[in-house]
Amino acid sequence: MTDLTPGPSREQCKLETPLRKRRSRASITNDFSVKRQRVETIDFKESPVERQEYADVNTEPRADRFISTRPEALFPMNTTPHTNRIAKVFGLADERVLNFTDNILSDTTPDSKMFSALRRSASQLFRTTPTVHSSSASAHLAKRRQFLLALDGPGIPQDAWAYPLAWSPRNVIAVACGHDVYYQNLDTRQIAHLCNLPRPSMGRIRALAFAPAAAAGPELVAMGTTTGCVQVWDTTTRSRVRTWPNHDWMGAASLSWRGREFALGRGDGRIALFDIRAPEEVRKFKAHRGDVYGLQWSADERFLASADSRGTVHVWDARDLSKRLGKMKHEGPVKALAWCPWKPDLLATGGAYPDGDIHVWSTVSLSSTLTPEPLHTISTSSSVYSLHWSAHSKELLSTHGLAWARGTTRLPARLEPVPSPFTNSITVHAYPSARRLVSVGAHTGIVSQSCLSPDGTMLFTICFREEAMKMWKVWGCREEEGKKDSAFDKFSIR
Template sequence: MSVAPHADLHRVTVHMTDHILGSLRDCKLETPLRKRRSRISITNQFSAKRQRISEAIGSIDVSAGAEQRQELADINAEPRADRFIATRPEALFPMNTTPRTNRMAKTFGLTDDRLLHFIDTTNTTPDNKMLASLRRSVSQLFYSPPVVHQTSAVAHLGKRRQFILALDGPGIPQDPWAYPLSWSSTNVIAVACGHDVYYQDLDTRQIAHLCNLPRPSLGRIRALMFEPRGLHAVLGTTTGSVQVWDAASRRRVRSWPNTDWMSISTLAWRSCSRLIAIGKADGCIALLDVRASDEAHKRRGHRGGVHATQWSHDERFLVSADAHGTIHLWDARNMSTRVGKMKHDSPVKAVAWCPWKPDLLATGGTYPDGRIHIWSTSQLANTLSPAPVETIQTHSSVYSLQWSPHSRELLSTHGFAWHTRDRLPDVPETAASPYTNSISVHAFPTCRRLVSVTAHTGTVSQSCLGPDGTMVFTICYREEAMKMWKVWGQREEAERRESSFDKFSIR
């Protein structure tokens, strides 16, 4: 009888347990899901502990639910790796998942170089930076920078890029084909201003008036040139009158009347004699001897007006160029013989003979040619129309050329520049260019442009080389001004070694 109460208590307990479990099964209330942990958390595992129920109602085994959650955790969780091992993903934030997040990240500055990107170097190939640095150091070891010679324009005009002296020339001819400027071998610069000629001694800086054309019939001075050695100056006028003046005594030495009234466009004085070559607007070339009052020779070889004449340094040839781009070479011993003919596609004013290689001749064309041709007279034995040895394309008008006597360089002065097209219009369209109104220096024989400096605000119509071969005077008729530039340097003379024969003499 004593056991019955315990048996009844056991039945009551089992009955209550079944009742509770049944009510739990019948109840369809949804249990709230556990929130997934953020992926930013330091730990990489989800908790898999078995849930416990109070002992009052017994224990309920929910191991199946735990296994299901463990599978979900294994699928979506991060790799189970230690945080100190270098195999982490590139970024924990998916910044580029949508365009909106990408825009927001760029707005707040969270992209590009503001994020620290981890780079795993454990599984990559060996870096080639060391080899690249070694190659760079070896190349720097054997690299020698280009040596700029002291006579080159790069060492002088390229560094200073400013004129040394500026002079005013009111009343100079408003004509780009005129020659109103001349520089003598005694360092005297002269300029033609209308009916007057003024000159300045650059050593003493004294300015003096040389001459004046009193009669209007004599015209205006269009061309002026000093003799190669001395202070005699020859001038030509727009009415065809030619006069020779002595700058030291300021008196007229010789004059020739204007017989045909043709404008004098260019002058060239032969240094070994008193002979002057004159180019006229009708295409005629005349030779005048200072010792005679008549013309020594007259030759009509051009169809257009002559814009340039110049004797070669060895005085074997005379070159002349005209408004049609035709260039003629004349034999100095017999002016009736033409020994060569060259051609440009535009009027030619710029001509220059090379001082250290007398057979080289440089010519430059204006619009629409814009080229600098370098010819060799040694090819005249094979043909009367040689091909240029070198060509420099500038796409700008070339008005004067000067060879350097100290280095293998060529100076050119320019006017406006134009756009490069297959067919150029009759009216030029100007364009921005380093050659515009500039003085430029080119290397020979590479023809590479070394330096360009804007000299004036208008066309640089003429240039004169100084007696020492380092200075250049330029003139601009629009500005009515002249400027002197330091372009080249003189070559240092090597010291002569004293010989043993200098110490003794034979008597």
């Protein structure tokens, strides 16, 4: 008689071992798991319904959005209860291919937390912390992000293209306030009045520049006014050294010294050369079609760079200033010019709206073409008003005004500002990677001008909207490496 009682057949009873319950400490879902012999074969064709027997139906799936999962053809780690326990202990039960972070919060057992911490600590062994040089702006300006000193400047010219601020080699800061010039010795913190323009016909002071450091002698500062008057004063004796007559009444726009001479850019596009030993202009020539907003001698004094309101930059030969060596172009007015101190052939230029780019040029390429291509370009989408190379590290500093959006093919005639890290900021870029290291909001208005300290570590910025000046610690001095001991220094050869 056939046994109709449901249950396993005799053939199945011969192949399978007796079942016994065993509780696992690595998972809370193994109350009904069983321990099988290790000689059994693993069935890779197990149906999904049977795998759901060991799943926790009270929790939602933890699959990350838009992250692909493993295909069913791969070997699953939770095929049997034994392998499932091992996979859960080592954190391998999750079938996701990618994980953003270690999901430690979901692990409830102490062993799971321990293995997750071990995996995280092991991954830290292969991570290298980037080293920051002590002279870099990342070690000073990026950490402090605060100014060291703030000074008021009532009457500062309300002109973004003016140069009312100058820093002397003897650590004296001078500022033009309307018809007067005041200066402060930053070592003694004494403030003094230098001079004023007695007659309204002499205009307002628009440009200031200190002469280079001299071994001995007076400390000279040159000034140019809106009506074209040019004077040189001695800050040590507070006396006027030289005055040049104003013949054409064309306002001064920029100044740059070379020894006891200085170049002056005027509003009609001409460049004039003055010598403190000569009562008249040494020479003058037509250089630009627009206002000469920028003038800068190179570090080796071989070249003179000039920029105008139409975005044109010229490079002139110092031996013959009427000889133009190169012509570069921006899409907006150019005021920011900077020659590299540790590589004299590099010239950085920055354009204002609607340009917003910083170009780095090389005078080496001027021998082959009159219109060279820039070596590097840094796009900021904001007006650039001043540039400075660091003398202690390969970094370039820029000061900015308002920023705009670059999405449109044609920018509007009037600037429409947008939020940006470059807005009214001091920004330092690495060279030659052009990577932005740090941006610090310096003022609530345009940072129209900045000056470097004599040692090249401090920066003074000015904002005509605030009528204020601020001093910042940007770089650090490079440590001088001591001379290595040599065998020839210890022993003599006979």
